[in-house]
Amino acid sequence: MIKIVLIGSGNVATHLYNAFSGASDVEIIQVFARTQSSAIPLAVQISNWQYLKEADLYIISVSDDAIAEVASKISFKNKLIVHTSGTTSIDVLPFERKGVFYPLQTFSKEKQIDFSVVPICIETNQKEDENILQKIASLLTPKVYLISSEQRKALHVAAVFVCNFTNHLYQIGAAICEDNAIPFEIVKPLITETADKIQNLAPKDAQTGPAFRGDEKTIQAHLEFLTNSEYKTLYQFMTQSIQHHVKKL
Amino acid sequence: MIKIVLIGSGNVATHLYNAFSGASDVEIIQVFARTQSSAIPLAVQISNWQYLKEADLYIISVSDDAIAEVASKISFKNKLIVHTSGTTSIDVLPFERKGVFYPLQTFSKEKQIDFSVVPICIETNQKEDENILQKIASLLTPKVYLISSEQRKALHVAAVFVCNFTNHLYQIGAAICEDNAIPFEIVKPLITETADKIQNLAPKDAQTGPAFRGDEKTIQAHLEFLTNSEYKTLYQFMTQSIQHHVKKL
Numbered sequence: 001m002i003k004i005v006l007i008g009s010g011n012v013a014t015h016l017y018n019a020f021s022g023a024s025d026v027e028i029i030q031v032f033a034r035t036q037s038s039a040i041p042l043a044v045q046i047s048n049w050q051y052l053k054e055a056d057l058y059i060i061s062v063s064d065d066a067i068a069e070v071a072s073k074i075s076f077k078n079k080l081i082v083h084t085s086g087t088t089s090i091d092v093l094p095f096e097r098k099g100v101f102y103p104l105q106t107f108s109k110e111k112q113i114d115f116s117v118v119p120i121c122i123e124t125n126q127k128e129d130e131n132i133l134q135k136i137a138s139l140l141t142p143k144v145y146l147i148s149s150e151q152r153k154a155l156h157v158a159a160v161f162v163c164n165f166t167n168h169l170y171q172i173g174a175a176i177c178e179d180n181a182i183p184f185e186i187v188k189p190l191i192t193e194t195a196d197k198i199q200n201l202a203p204k205d206a207q208t209g210p211a212f213r214g215d216e217k218t219i220q221a222h223l224e225f226l227t228n229s230e231y232k233t234l235y236q237f238m239t240q241s242i243q244h245h246v247k248k249l
Numbered sequence: 250m251i252k253i254v255l256i257g258s259g260n261v262a263t264h265l266y267n268a269f270s271g272a273s274d275v276e277i278i279q280v281f282a283r284t285q286s287s288a289i290p291l292a293v294q295i296s297n298w299q300y301l302k303e304a305d306l307y308i309i310s311v312s313d314d315a316i317a318e319v320a321s322k323i324s325f326k327n328k329l330i331v332h333t334s335g336t337t338s339i340d341v342l343p344f345e346r347k348g349v350f351y352p353l354q355t356f357s358k359e360k361q362i363d364f365s366v367v368p369i370c371i372e373t374n375q376k377e378d379e380n381i382l383q384k385i386a387s388l389l390t391p392k393v394y395l396i397s398s399e400q401r402k403a404l405h406v407a408a409v410f411v412c413n414f415t416n417h418l419y420q421i422g423a424a425i426c427e428d429n430a431i432p433f434e435i436v437k438p439l440i441t442e443t444a445d446k447i448q449n450l451a452p453k454d455a456q457t458g459p460a461f462r463g464d465e466k467t468i469q470a471h472l473e474f475l476t477n478s479e480y481k482t483l484y485q486f487m488t489q490s491i492q493h494h495v496k497k498l
Contacts, residue, residue, distance in 0.1 A: 087467050087470055104438070104439055105439055106439060106442055106457050107457065108446065108454070110450060110454070117438045145435055147435075151429050151431050155431055155436070156467075157484075158436055159436065159439055160484070161421050161422045161425070162439060162443070163457070163458065164457060164487075164491065165484075165487045165491075167447070169410045172407075172410050173452075182403060186394055187353070187407055187408065187411055188448055190353055190355060190411060191412070191415075191444050194412045195415075195440050195441055197355065197416075199437055199441070201360060203417075203419040203423050204420055206355075206357060206416055208260070208355050210413075211409075218336050218405075225403070225406055230493065231410075234414075234487075234490065237482070237486060238417055241479055244479065
């Protein structure tokens with residue numbers, strides 16, 4: 001049984017807690033959380049470092065800026081200590097046995113996650129620790145990838161484009177619907193299909209629409225329709241960007 | 250049995266042909282296509298207007314600019330004639346019995362579509378024709394909506410944001426992965442989950458990431474990482490736009 005202490009109680013920590021709670025061969029023996037979290041049983045929560053238990057693995061799942069400080073609180077020797085950040089280098093951890101355990105997913109407290117489809121990107125500086133993280137990650141998902149700190153940085157940027165920026169486009173779509181008394185429900189199957197298409201087609205082969213077709217009349221009609229200057233600027237920028245990419249094909 | 254003539258052989262026409270071929274109570278008796286389409290049986294294809302058959306319903310599924318000209322070729326009297334365009338007004342059709350039959354989906358020839366989840370937006374100028382289109386659309390999908398020409402224009406703009414622009418973000422994400430020797434596969438579950446989340450959460454409640462958190466350090470690190478000026482400009486614009494929306498919450 002691998003004993004884990006989880007540090008943090010944000011979205012990622014909470015979802016990891018739930019995922020590990022259902023896994024065999026590992027036990028979360030403690031969760032350090034500055035404040036009580038309703039999503040984690042009181043019995044395992046502590047908020048004072050002096051009660052930190054000895055474990056095989058410490059998973060630090062806190063905001064990027066706090067990782068180094070939190071790491072400095074762990075005084076047990078020769079333990080594997082990892083963080084879960086997409087943007088932070090492995091080297092922020094001042095230990096010999098260190099690693100990264102980065103689940104690439106968008107976590108909201110309100111939405112349950114099926115961890116078996118979540119990719120986990122791992123990095124270590126010792127081969128034996130790589131084996132340990134590989135084993136632990138495999139308890140949650142078959143999608144385990146060895147990703148360096150440099151690659152992880154790129155991956156996080158890509159994730160911002162395909163997730164956060166995409167969700168913002170959904171939000172703009174919802175606002176346009178609302179302004180015109182159209183139920184957003186009508187657009188949801190289109191959103192699903194757009195995401196589904198690129199599971200098997202490359203995005204460049206999945207593209208459709210007026211920018212892709214070079215349908216200037218429709219583009220002009222859309223620009224005239226858009227009165228919100230932010231949406232209009234974004235429409236123009238994205239249209240030009242799509243057309244640059246089409247030329248390169 | 251309602252007899253339908255389909256005019257066009259593009260993505261929408263082809264998918265409609267396939268959907269109607271599996272439906273009861275309707276028959277596509279003919280498809281007018283300027284050139285032969287391998288996706289549609291030769292037996293029903295014509296490319297000369299003089300062979301156009303008499304039918305109950307003519308569905309014009311051609312490029313927006315060609316709708317008016319194509320409509321002028323139909324000389325049968327008192328028939329219901331509809332187009333499938335998201336952007337074109339019902340009034341482009343010079344008939345008393347006219348309508349719009351707009352399936353809101355992204356159609357690519359390479360990707361099969363389950364029409365039962367595709368919303369169809371209908372519009373007519375006579376109540377009896379509304380009933381006919383409602384009945385025909387219901388053969389393909391339970392998601393049938395009465396949408397005016399003005400609303401349809403807004404819906405099409407919203408669709409460009411959530412589909413075409415979103416797919417472009419996928420393409421940028423894929424390019425960033427490729428440039429850093431990361432398999433795009435790693436990002437696909439995130440894309441699926443991002444689309445899945447807004448089926449039950451409003452997009453504003455589903456947002457995550459550095460822009461939403463106001464994590465300026467990560468934003469700066471990402472901007473430094475991005476060397477492609479187009480991606481960098483888009484990153485800045487989207488980040489600011491997300492932050493404007495957060496302020497309004």
